[in-house]
Amino acid sequence: SCDLSSKDVTIFVPQPVPGGAENYIGCAAYAAICSKLLNTSLAIRDIAFVGGVDLNGNLYFDESDITPLLKSMRTMGITTLYAPFGTSSMIDPKVNSECNVTVIEARDAKSLISLAVSRNHLYC
DSSP states (O other), X not given: OOOGGGSOOOOOOSSOXXXXXXXXXXXXXXXXXXXXXXXXXXXXXXXXXXXXXXXXXXXXXXXXXXXXXXXXXXXXXXXXXEEETTGXXXXXXXXXXXXXXXXXXXXXXXXXXXXXXXXXXXXX
16 A cells, blocks of 8 residues: 555645645645555556545545546546546536546545556556
8 A cells, every 4th residue: 555654755836835725635646656655657548537635545526527527538548537436426427428438436545546556457
């Protein structure tokens, strides 16, 4: 597992963070950090991560309509989306049938990364 409690990870953000901003990073940034710590490539061309992760591993997704995201994913050839639990309920089935995106959801960051790593090993 990717346990950040035993690591000292510094993330440099080259722009000011607004006052009162939540203490979280994006799922994609978290996946990149875990990929490096686990020495496992999660940079697979046909997958994407959405949402945010707080420092306790809780996942967040604040969007109400991800139709534009799905259409963009289709254009980029992305077929699998790793997302916080409940994301698929925001997807219009008709739009998703056109985009053909598989949504893999998890309740926490550890589970989401574990699922991504497991899928990655299928390609090794």
